[in-house]
Amino acid sequence: MLFKIVHKIDSLAEKGITALLVLSVFAMLGMSVSNIVLRWFDSHVLWFEPAVRYLVFICAFLGGAIATGKRTHIGIDLIGKYFEAKEMWEAHRWIGRIIDFASIIVLLYLTSACVDFVAEEAKYGRDNVFIGLHAKHLAAIIPFGFGIICFRFITNIILSFSKEFRFNVNGGHE
Numbered sequence: 226m227l228f229k230i231v232h233k234i235d236s237l238a239e240k241g242i243t244a245l246l247v248l249s250v251f252a253m254l255g256m257s258v259s260n261i262v263l264r265w266f267d268s269h270v271l272w273f274e275p276a277v278r279y280l281v282f283i284c285a286f287l288g289g290a291i292a293t294g295k296r297t298h299i300g301i302d303l304i305g306k307y308f309e310a311k312e313m314w315e316a317h318r319w320i321g322r323i324i325d326f327a328s329i330i331v332l333l334y335l336t337s338a339c340v341d342f343v344a345e346e347a348k349y350g351r352d353n354v355f356i357g358l359h360a361k362h363l364a365a366i367i368p369f370g371f372g373i374i375c376f377r378f379i380t381n382i383i384l385s386f387s388k389e390f391r392f393n394v395n396g397g398h399e
Contacts, residue, residue, distance in 0.1 A: 228387035235380040239294050242373065246287040253280045272356050279355070279363060286370025293377040296321070318385055325382045332375035339368035 256273040263269045292298040302324065308317040343364045350360030 228384060228389060231380055231383045232387075232389075235294065235377070235384065238373070238376065238380070239291065242287050242290050242294075246284060246291065249280045249284050249287065253277045253284070275355050279366065282366055283370070286366070286373065289370070290373045290377050293374050293381065296381065322382055322385055325378045325385070329375055329378045329382070332371050332378065336368045336371040336375060339364075339371060343368060 256270075256277050260269050260273045289298065302320070305317055305320040305324070308314075308320060343361050346364040347359070347361040350364070352359050355363060
């Protein structure tokens with residue numbers, strides 16, 4: 226029952242993150258192409274370029290969250306590859322859990338540090354940095370990104386104990 230709920234939440238998160246990623250990529254593409262076309266007419270929209278920079282930043286975190294959910298995130302896993310080659314699947318799963326747990330600890334620390342950074346931006350940051358937004362709103366992208374990646378690692382660990390929702394070797398749930 227718990228595993229089905231976690232799997233459902235994880236699936237909804239995956240769909241939401243994917244939708245945001247697709248929307249962000251199309252927005253970046255639309256703004257970039259629009260500015261290129263507008264340059265032909267000696268015009269441009271000033272806030273498109275900074276918007277694209279912030280969207281690239283958002284896309285990096287969203288892509289990281291998707292990769293984490295599919296277990297294709299960047300990692301050096303020599304021990305896990307050894308157990309995989311020997312087809313020692315239970316040991317392979319435990320190595321994955323240990324790596325996920327260590328990643329959660331690091332991400333919680335990074336998220337906490339970034340929340341402190343956002344608080345500092347709230348105190349000392351500039352107003353109207355980008356289309357009327359305060360610097361703290363733009364800095365909040367960082368803890369949000371680390372938070373969703375951390376959330377995906379947590380669901381990965383929980384689902385790794387389920388017999389129904391095992392991860393296959395190529396990434397993703399079976």
